[in-house]
Amino acid sequence: MKKDDLAEFQEDLQIFLIELDEILADTERNLVDLERSPDAALVQEVFRAMHTVKGGAATLGLDDAVEVTHTMESIMERVRSGEQELTSEMVDALFHVLDWLKMWKVSLEEHMDSPPAEDLIKEMQRFVLEPHTESAKVKTRPADGKHTLGEELNQKLDEYLSQNMPVYEVVVKFRPDADLLSVRCFQVFTLVSEAVDVIFSEPSVDEMESDDVGDVLTMYISCEDGGEMARQIAGSVGDVIEVSVTPYKPTNAPEAGRESPDATVKTSSLGRTVRVDVELLDFLMNMIGELVIDRTRLTQLASRLLVDKDTAVIGNELAALASHLQRTSQELQEGIMKARLLPLKNIFSKFPRMIRDLANRCGKQIDLEIRGENTELDRTVLEVIDDPLIHILRNAVDHGIETPEERRHMGKPERGKVILSAWHEENQVVIEITDDGAGMDPEALKRSAVNKGLVSVEEAGRLSEKEALELIFMPGFSTAKVATQVSGRGVGMDVVRTNLERINGHVEVRSRLGVGTTFTLKLPLTLAIMRALLVECSGCIYAIPTSSVEEAITVSKDGIQTIKGKPTLLVRGRIFPFVSLEGVLNDDPWAHQHGLQYAVLTRSNGEALALGVDDLIGEEEIVLKDMGKMLARLKGIAGATILPDGDPALILDVNRLL
Amino acid sequence: MSETRYFYEEDSEKGTERQIVAFALGSETYGVDISQVREIIPIQKIVPVPRAPDFVEGIINLRGKVIPVLDLRKHFGFEKKERDDEQKIVLAESHGESIGVIVDSVYSVLRIPEDSIEPPASVITGDDVGYISGIAKINDSLIVLLDLSQIISDAESRTLKEIDLASAVVK
Structure with missing residues (x-):
């Protein structure tokens, strides 16, 4: 490729990638809505979205993505023509396509190899080829699992997942001709198990000790860092030629491991580019124009000062100039600050899917309503509030909303509701997360804080209801169950509060037992x-x-x-x-x-x-x-x-x- | 926030009382009027501030706010002490400015009768006049009463003086 062609290709690719971001976010949301209530217009939109991606990928000669989107397009075509109904299982599979596209996008940006697509295409083709018979068999093993795991092991791993502890499959390949493979195997096993919780290994320790090993070691581990540490440790041992870490997916639908694609999106969703309104750019240009005029006047004054003796006149002009300069630079600064604003949509867009997956996993029915997603915030603020929002939303699903049975019992509608809304208020942006779930019991919070030794019984007794709710922000209050698997980062409500305070923001909580909980985040519009x-x-x-x-x-x-x-x-x-x-x-x-x-x-x-x-x-x-x-x-x-x-x-x- | 205002409590038999937070510094006992104390927190990571006066131990992050912390031991010329769990940071606020001071350990809140407090002898206070507001005698032991708001303004003017000195030297 000639240099110009390459540059042109890069430019087209850039535009395509920006577009892809929006398409993926919209499609994800459409699928969540479609699963809840079929809608021909949405089906059409998803179909068109895949068609667009396919077209873009084809123009750029990216064949693997063409194939993947093509299979998704065919499925949507069948749904559109009424040949097939959209089942929850199909939605899962379609989400896998979106996940794959996200990873694929990252691989393009990072100039890495595309993620493997064979298993995914196989999974998709099942729906196209045998539309009506497969559903019962589909999830007997992980869709892309390379090993058939014993039932007992599956149960054990699922147990970890059900406690919100992420499980990863780590496959370590050794040089087949290496000496003392069993020693290498044992080395990797020991080092990794010192760092993380190893649930199972193949070969087992006994087998390693009796020299009964091949050139592959498979481990199932549980850790909070997405398996990164295990990967590094294993990679540092001699004769290791490849280490792959994949999230383990549970045997029964819905599938877990959804967080890893979320994490991938996170790093790239805000990107390094900002779109700026042309009007704002014009304004900034005008301000720069003013500055240039000031600069010229300043030079003139300086040269007059050299010849002119009337310094008082020049002094006055200088003072006027200085005040003009101050005004201009201030407006310029405000303009630039505005250019840094991004709509909350950038981070809100992934939440419908996240809530859907989480709710499915907990066996709950939850609708997420989003309001005010076009409210704009400084991009740094946006980056900082992403994790806290994920954490609060997860809590709402995990602990807030009750199971359908419990809700029926309470006389509530079976479907729970989480409302995420944002609006401007004076010089602040307010984000509120409200659920109509069980609410928090101040007495239970006090007991829990006393049990954890955070407050004494007397202190707890003196706390008002409002103060008792504040206990959740104390370091050490969040139980292990709460503080896990937020995209692999363990955070508690104390970290949520600290992060927000770091950017001069604030978080408050209100809750009524049996009625629901509301978190209110108050954030500065712009920052120094x-x-x-x-x-x-x-x-x-x-x-x-x-x-x-x-x-x-x-x-x-x-x-x-x-x-x-x-x-x-x-x-x-x-x-x-x-x-x-x-x-x-x-x-x-x-x-x-x-x-x-x-x-x-x-x-x-x-x-x-x-x-x-x-x-x-x-x-x-x-x-x-x-x-x-x-x-x-x-x-x-x-x-x-x-x-x-x-x-x-x-x-x-x-x-x-x- | 609030100006320094002592908290008097009327008691018909004993006369007025003052509520103080008592703490240890070396072998001596000090007290600060409770209305000046905003919070008492455990010692935490203190980041040193170069070029600050030497009684400034550094800065801490208190819920998103950066607050200077003073070492009262250095302030009074006591010898240095290793950090331990007993030590606390007493947070005070005056004229909207917050500071923390490190103390060896915090005893309790004491009520002391107003008539047990004597003005300090100038030979003891020396230059520190102003922020030692009195000496209380309780059962033969002495409690030195400090006015933290004076320490804040004193520290401010000392910082400014040192800075002006430093820039004068440069010129």
Whole structure:
């Protein structure tokens, strides 16, 4: 392919991928609705969506996706023509297609191999070829399972899943000609079982000890990190040529393992691109125009100052100019902040499917109603609230809504309802999650908190009903059952609250026993946000705004030269005095030079400066926090922020560091 | 938030009383009027702030707010102490500014009669005049009463002074 063609291909691909995101989100939602109530228009829409994806994939020559979408299209065609009814089982299978497309999309973005499609196509073809007879047999084993597991093992694994503990199948392949395969096998088994809970292994330990092994070791493990640790550990052992980790799916429908595709989508759903309204862009352009005019006026004034003696007149003009400049830059800032806004739809769109899968798994019937999904929020806020929302919604399904029998008993409709709504309120966005479930019992919460040793019996006795509800936000309150499997990240309500407070947000809860629970999230519309490079220096983490960072480089010992005995780095012909950040902060810039691995190239007061640090942690969006009057004027320190792990960190003001 | 306002309780027989939170610092006992104390929290991760005055131990994250924490031991020139579980951070608020102070351990809330409190001798307070508001004698033992709002404003002006000094040196 010629270079131009390649560039063009990349561009087309980019557009296709953005489109694909929307199509997948819409289709997922349509399928959830379709399953609840058949609707010819929706069937048509799903059909058309698959047709569009197929067309796009075909144009770009991506054959595997063409095949996959084609099978889904054929199924929808049969449904559309009335040849076949859409069963829950088919919806599951169609969801698998969407999951596959999501993984496929990620593989395209990351330039990786496409996920295997054979099993999926087989699964789909069953519905096309033998439409009426298969349903009973379909789920006797995992649709893509490579092993036929003993019934006992299946039960055991399902038990784990039913307790919301994710199970993964880890297949480790060794070099077939390796010596001492049984030792390698045992090594992997021991190391992995030290790190995670190994439920079952094939070959068993006995077999390993009696040398009865092949070149494949299969383990079923339970862990919270999506099997990543197991993968790394196994991969580090010699003679291992391949490690694959797949979520284990239970033998009985509905299938589990839905979280992993969610997780895949999560990383890419917000992407790095933002669509900006043309009007807003025009406005920003106008503001830049104003700035350019100001710049010209400033230059003129400066040259007049050199010849003109009437400084009072020039002073007045300068003051007027300064105030104009201030207004313009402020509007510019607000405009840019607006450009960062994204509709909540970006994260809400995956919830209908999530609720459906979760509800099926718990044997509950739940409708999710979404309101105000076009409400816009800063993208950083959006990223931060994603996990808390997932957590609260899961809780609503797990603990809020009762089973159909219980609901009937209570005189409630069998289908439970969860309402997720969002709206603007003054300078805030409010998101509310309401369920019409069992509600929380303040007395039960108090007992639980006392049992966990979080409050004493006397303290619990003094708590009002409202205060008792607040107990759920205490660290250590969330039971293990609650704090599992949110896309593999274990979080409790305390983490939910901490995360929201990090971005100046707030969460409250109201609940009435037997009537339901409401969580209210109040979020700032925009934030004092900046991008910053996080660096580590003698055990502390500092944030350096990227606006003052030119580059971060690795420092080798022989890369350092001296001028008058002072260390200096020569980077692409430019000279950077090399000081250690620790030294600078202790007002002794040339101290603490030893063992510095990295340098951050900056400009301090217009002069090049390389700051030596122990480690580069990465670039992140941070929220500026006030430190109070006492520390407000420290030289070289612009303020503080709170890191994702909850620790505070200082933000450096490079211009005033020295 | 609220200005410093002492909490007096009328008691017909004993006269007025003051409620204080008593805590240990070295071998001495200190007390702070309960109205100045917003919260008492366990010691947590304190991130040091370079270039801050040396009695500033660092900053903490209190529910999304960044709050400076002072080490009263350093403030009073006591010797350094290893961190232990007994130590607590007493959070105070004055004029909308919050600070935390590290204390060795918190005893309890005491009621002390107003007439057991004496003004401090200037030879003891030295430069610290203002934030030692009195000395209470309870059963032969002494409790030094602190005014945290004075400590906040004192710390502020000391920080500013040091900064101005530092920038003067640079120039």
